[in-house]
Amino acid sequence: xxxxxxxxxxxxxxxxxxxxxxxxxxxxxxxxxxxxxxxxxxxxxxxxxxxxxxxxxxxxxxxxxxxxxxxxxxxxxxxxxxxxxxxxxxxxxxxxxxxxxxxxxxxxxxxxxxxxxxxxxxxxxxxxxxxxxxxxxxxxxx
Numbered sequence: 487x488x489x490x491x492x493x494x495x496x497x498x499x500x501x502x503x504x505x506x507x508x509x510x511x512x513x514x515x516x517x518x519x520x521x522x523x524x525x526x527x528x529x530x531x532x533x534x535x536x537x538x539x540x541x542x543x544x545x546x547x548x549x550x551x552x553x554x555x556x557x558x559x560x561x562x563x564x565x566x567x568x569x570x571x572x573x574x575x576x577x578x579x580x581x582x583x584x585x586x587x588x589x590x591x592x593x594x595x596x597x598x599x600x601x602x603x604x605x606x607x608x609x610x611x612x613x614x615x616x617x618x619x620x621x622x623x624x625x626x627x628x
Contacts, residue, residue, distance in 0.1 A: 487509050487510065487512070487536075487623055488509070488510045488512075488620070488622045489508075489617070489619055490505070490556075490615045490616055491616045493510040493613070493614065493615035494556070494613075495558060495603070495606070496611070497606045497610070498610075502604075502605065503558075504603055505556045506554055507552045507554065507618070508551075508553070508554030508556070508601075509536075509555045510558070511555060511556065513557060513558065513587075513588045513591055514560050514563030514564050514578065515559075515579040516578065516579055517577070519579065519587055520587075523628075524590035524591045525590065528590075528591045528598065530625060531555065531591075531595065532547065532549045532595060532598045532599075534547055534548075534623070535547050536621055536623060544621070556604070557588065557592040557595065557605070558613055559607055561581075561584065564578035564579075581607060581608055584607075
């Protein structure tokens, strides 16, 4: 995830999702992921204290501040580059399994009170963002 001042997703020239200050969350799904893990991920994203307070210290969560989150599916996060010069995508779940779990993250964030924008599955997306800080955090849920 990245703390952003703004972020957006465009598909075929159409703006399909955008936020102002908040979090841009790139979600990778692997074969062992479940709906319960998606729910836990959303809760952790919602409450993780990586937003600045009045003193400029990361003491607040997106729940305490802007409440804006852009959720984008990113199967390439599971690219394995350990062999050869071309990544293997074998650890990434197929779209039929990944799409409902990415949507579950977005739905749970919305249920928690977030204003959620999303990308569009199975498309070539142009993701534009301005990283604030820069702050980028890798978050894995077990």
